[in-house]
Amino acid sequence: MKEFFNSIFTSDFVYSVFRVTTPLLFASMGAVISDVAGVPNIALEGLMLIAAFAGMYFSFLSQSALIGLLMALAVAVLFTGILAFFTLYYKTNIILGGIAINSLASGGTVFFLYLTAHDKGTSVALASKTLPVLRIPIIENIPVLGSILSGHNILTYLSIFSVVFTYVLLKGTALGYHIRAVGEKKAAAESVGISVVKTQATALLLSGIMCGFGGAFMSMGYVSWFSRDMVSGRGWIALAAEAMGRQTAIGSAAASVLFGIADAFSNVAASMGLPSDLVKTIPYFATLIGLAIFSIKTYKKYKDA
Amino acid sequence: MKKKLALILAMCLSLSTLFTGCSAPKPEKEAGNSPAKETGDTFDGTSTDYKVALMIPGNLGDKSFFDASFEAIGLLEKEFGMKVDYVEAGRDASKYYSAYVDLCEKGYDLILTVSSNGDDALTQAAEEYPEQKFINLDGQMEEIPSNVYIMAPKNNEMSYLAGAAAALKAKELNEGVIGFVGGMDIPGINEFLVGYIEGALEINPDIKVAASYVGNFTDTAKGKENALILYNSGIPVIFAAAGQSGIGVIDGAVEKGKFVIGVDSDQAESLKDSRPDMANVIITSAIKNIPENAVTIARQAMNGEVKYGSKGFYGIKEGAVGIAENEFYEKLMTEAAREQIKELKNKVINGEIKLTDPTGLTTEEVNKIREDVRP
Numbered sequence: 164m165k166e167f168f169n170s171i172f173t174s175d176f177v178y179s180v181f182r183v184t185t186p187l188l189f190a191s192m193g194a195v196i197s198d199v200a201g202v203p204n205i206a207l208e209g210l211m212l213i214a215a216f217a218g219m220y221f222s223f224l225s226q227s228a229l230i231g232l233l234m235a236l237a238v239a240v241l242f243t244g245i246l247a248f249f250t251l252y253y254k255t256n257i258i259l260g261g262i263a264i265n266s267l268a269s270g271g272t273v274f275f276l277y278l279t280a281h282d283k284g285t286s287v288a289l290a291s292k293t294l295p296v297l298r299i300p301i302i303e304n305i306p307v308l309g310s311i312l313s314g315h316n317i318l319t320y321l322s323i324f325s326v327v328f329t330y331v332l333l334k335g336t337a338l339g340y341h342i343r344a345v346g347e348k349k350a351a352a353e354s355v356g357i358s359v360v361k362t363q364a365t366a367l368l369l370s371g372i373m374c375g376f377g378g379a380f381m382s383m384g385y386v387s388w389f390s391r392d393m394v395s396g397r398g399w400i401a402l403a404a405e406a407m408g409r410q411t412a413i414g415s416a417a418a419s420v421l422f423g424i425a426d427a428f429s430n431v432a433a434s435m436g437l438p439s440d441l442v443k444t445i446p447y448f449a450t451l452i453g454l455a456i457f458s459i460k461t462y463k464k465y466k467d468a
Numbered sequence: 469m470k471k472k473l474a475l476i477l478a479m480c481l482s483l484s485t486l487f488t489g490c491s492a493p494k495p496e497k498e499a500g501n502s503p504a505k506e507t508g509d510t511f512d513g514t515s516t517d518y519k520v521a522l523m524i525p526g527n528l529g530d531k532s533f534f535d536a537s538f539e540a541i542g543l544l545e546k547e548f549g550m551k552v553d554y555v556e557a558g559r560d561a562s563k564y565y566s567a568y569v570d571l572c573e574k575g576y577d578l579i580l581t582v583s584s585n586g587d588d589a590l591t592q593a594a595e596e597y598p599e600q601k602f603i604n605l606d607g608q609m610e611e612i613p614s615n616v617y618i619m620a621p622k623n624n625e626m627s628y629l630a631g632a633a634a635a636l637k638a639k640e641l642n643e644g645v646i647g648f649v650g651g652m653d654i655p656g657i658n659e660f661l662v663g664y665i666e667g668a669l670e671i672n673p674d675i676k677v678a679a680s681y682v683g684n685f686t687d688t689a690k691g692k693e694n695a696l697i698l699y700n701s702g703i704p705v706i707f708a709a710a711g712q713s714g715i716g717v718i719d720g721a722v723e724k725g726k727f728v729i730g731v732d733s734d735q736a737e738s739l740k741d742s743r744p745d746m747a748n749v750i751i752t753s754a755i756k757n758i759p760e761n762a763v764t765i766a767r768q769a770m771n772g773e774v775k776y777g778s779k780g781f782y783g784i785k786e787g788a789v790g791i792a793e794n795e796f797y798e799k800l801m802t803e804a805a806r807e808q809i810k811e812l813k814n815k816v817i818n819g820e821i822k823l824t825d826p827t828g829l830t831t832e833e834v835n836k837i838r839e840d841v842r843p
Contacts, residue, residue: 175700179693276529283529284712285688288742385689386719390712391529395687430693434680434701436842438653 174310184423186377188322190401191415192329193373198410200366201346205261208398209268214239214378216272219291219389228292236375243371247364285390293387316384330412342366425449511770515548521576522554525564525586532711532732533606537582540762568593572600582606614777622783624663624826626754629791630729631667634705636805645676645843647698647706649717651685658834660709662826676843682713691716699724721749734792751800753792761788785817
């Protein structure tokens with residue numbers, strides 16, 4: 164047990180929390196923006212998978228990580244655009260549209276993987292590029308803190324920025340006010356001249372960009388290839404984090420970090436030989452506790468009021 | 469309402485004719501050699517008339533036994549000119565039974581499969597089609613129907629050599645701990661672990677083995693996380709028995725400048741062109757020669773020599789399993805170490821070393837073996 168705590172209170176562990184949390188942060192911010200606008204985007208998982216594939220493939224074609232990243236974003240936005248087109252213009256149910264994108268992504272990426280890499284499992288046969296690791300000059304040299312804060316993938320830093328972006332967007336910009344108004348009451352927003360379709364489409368596309376970053380991190384940062392279903396439920400966990408965070412940027416980010424810690428924790432526990440089936444329940448158990456605390460708080464508030 | 473119902477019924481009908489149309493290809497050709505099935509065990513025609521189908525209860529691209537089984541039928545086609553066919557049934561286990569029935573209806577002389585994923589469906593189909601012969605190229609089934617033959621590669625024997633290689637590499641680097649990353653904590657994976665531990669103990673009786681499990685066979689990122697934790701704790705070499713997740717372990721080794729042992733197929737060989745940095749950290753791979761085993765068993769099947777209803781174990785002695793002895797193995801392992809491994813291999817072949825049979829172990833016994841060497 165002593166060893167267990169020894170390996171948790173290390174800079175390696177804290178460092179790994181950042182890495183594990185990055186895709187969750189991006190995806191949960193995507194979920195926040197779309198959900199606040201009243202169009203819950205449940206296609207996060209599929210969009211990240213598509214972006215992960217696009218990032219890998221185009222960075223292989225161009226041999227440039229930057230082009231790979233831009234294409235990951237572009238393709239994620241394209242598919243979110245398709246989702247937005249059908250749900251906002253043709254009034255398809257957004258949940259059904261999301262399911263469609265998720266199924267399409269799971270099978271479609273494998274299809275294209277086979278076409279390009281002649282492999283249905285991984286893309287290791289294609290020499291794709293990864294995004295650079297960032298070393299922060301002065302902080303890098305601080306003993307413990309340096310090894311925790313410096314040396315992450317550039318997208319990890321960007322994921323923290325994405326939280327700030329989402330917070331400012333929703334709290335301090337005209338577009339944010341529009342998004343919130345549309346999500347709150349469509350008719351009211353329309354009556355003051357806000358275009359509902361345009362606002363919701365913008366929100367969806369922004370959430371697509373977030374998924375693009377998240378997906379690109381999976382195949383161009385976390386690991387250096389694409390593999391079948393590599394997102395492995397991270398999109399769904401982000402959706403849960405967003406629900407737990409009550410559609411707020413800060414709350415969802417905190418929930419994502421909680422999930423990240425739980426996941427990193429489960430990895431350490433697995434290597435310590437704790438029963439691995441039990442270990443796998445840690446993130447879900449953490450959700451339960453989180454939700455319980457949250458509901459107790461709301462109940463108390465309700466009673467006091 | 470009635471009209472709608474009629475429409476749906478009509479659609480079902482037309483669809484079903486469409487599907488039956490699909491499931492009976494080349495009927496005029498089949499008519500010529502259909503008596504083959506009734507003659508029982510031996511096959512009278514030439515091997516070019518022998519029809520083999522492979523049922524894959526999973527997806528290709530795992531760089532492991534599904535890919536190897538696919539390679540196997542290619543080899544059968546090349547060696548014997550057999551007519552081969554395959555079905556990739558995916559990960560949805562509810563589709564396996566219908567895939568089997570479909571194949572049984574088509575009149576193949578032999579249906580091959582691999583892995584234990586489709587065992588339930590196989591048992592059911594085998595009982596319903598008692599004339600049809602089935603061979604599992606890599607299975608573990610306990611109650612075997614009379615028309616099914618199970619080839620069980622001795623995973624522990626190749627893992628034994630892998631364990632010895634890992635321990636020797638650790639010795640070279642003056643370390644006393646080695647690692648293991650498994651896909652799941654299941655008997656099929658723990659077979660590898662038991663052999664691995666035994667091999668490591670043979671080299672260094674005081675060695676410690678840290679075992680970790682990813683929890684699935686697809687999450688490569690989580691595979692990498694598991695590996696990084698072990699490597700960060702100072703472990704120099706990890707044996708990755710985790711399917712696709714194992715590629716994450718290899719990446720972790722590259723990042724930390726450590727070493728890894730691959731599994732099922734020669735992973736260094738398959739990575740050396742596209743990812744030389746990854747191939748350069750794979751000291752060897754524990755491999756099963758599924759394609760070669762398939763050739764052997766198919767020849768026996770044609771001659772009616774296969775004992776259906778039973779299970780056969782195939783180890784180092786039969787040439788069915790082993791470790792990859794490629795350029796990377798020669799580069800990354802010292803000559804003395806390679807000699808020592810060769811010696812152990814010979815001892816296993818001539819029976820001087822008796823290995824624990826992991827198939828007979830209970831969960832508690834496996835736990836004990838694992839805990840005894842935990843660092």
